[in-house]
Amino acid sequence: MDRRIKKTRQLIMDTFIDLLSEKEFEKITINDIAQRADINRGTVYLHYMDKYDLLDKCIEKYIELLLNHCANSTDTNLDPSAIQSVFEYLEENFTIYKLLLNNEGVGFFRSRLYVIIAQTVTEAMGGKSENNKFSNGITTHFLTSGFIGVLEWWINNSIPCSVQEVTTQLLTLLEPYTRHLISH
Incomplete structure (x- = not known):
C-alpha cells in the first residue's frame, strides 16, 4: 500500500x-x-464507506494489535503468561481501550473481543470436556464472560489493582478450568 x-x-x-x-x-x-x-x-x-466502516476498521486494528502483542509474548493461548500479557498490554494502552469499551455505544468492540476469546477457549478445550457433566458451550461462555467481565471492570474502574493482582486472582478463580485447558 x-x-x-x-x-x-x-x-x-x-x-x-x-x-x-x-x-x-x-x-x-x-x-x-x-x-x-x-x-x-x-x-x-x-x-x-461511512463512520460505521471507520469504527469497524478501528476496532479491527486495536483487536489485532492486542492479539499480536499476546501472540508475540506467549506460547499458548490460555497459559498464565497469556492472561498477564493481556492485562499488561491493556495497562500500557489504557486510554484507547477504555475509549473503545465505553464510547462506541453499540458494543461492537466488546462483541468482537468476546467472539475472539470464546474461539480461543473453544480451541484450547480441544472439542472435549474433561467432565461430561459440563457442556462445552456453557463452559466456553462461562469462562469468556468471566474474563471479559473482569477485564471491563478493571478498565472501567481505571485499573484499581495491579496487573499482577488481577492476573493472580483471575487465575485462581479459573484454575479448575485452565488446568484442564492448558493440559490439551
Whole structure:
C-alpha cells in the first residue's frame, strides 16, 4: 500500500479516535472528522464507506494489535503468561481501550473481543470436556464472560489493582478450568 494512503488512513483514524474521546459515537459525523483532520469529506469516503466502516476498521486494528502483542509474548493461548500479557498490554494502552469499551455505544468492540476469546477457549478445550457433566458451550461462555467481565471492570474502574493482582486472582478463580485447558 502506498505510504500516502497509509498516512491518510491513519490521520482519519486518529482524528476519529480524538473525536470519540470528546463525544458519543452517534454524534460524530463525517464532516466532523474531515474538518478536524483538515481534509475533504470526499477523502474520508475514499477510504471508508461511512463512520460505521471507520469504527469497524478501528476496532479491527486495536483487536489485532492486542492479539499480536499476546501472540508475540506467549506460547499458548490460555497459559498464565497469556492472561498477564493481556492485562499488561491493556495497562500500557489504557486510554484507547477504555475509549473503545465505553464510547462506541453499540458494543461492537466488546462483541468482537468476546467472539475472539470464546474461539480461543473453544480451541484450547480441544472439542472435549474433561467432565461430561459440563457442556462445552456453557463452559466456553462461562469462562469468556468471566474474563471479559473482569477485564471491563478493571478498565472501567481505571485499573484499581495491579496487573499482577488481577492476573493472580483471575487465575485462581479459573484454575479448575485452565488446568484442564492448558493440559490439551
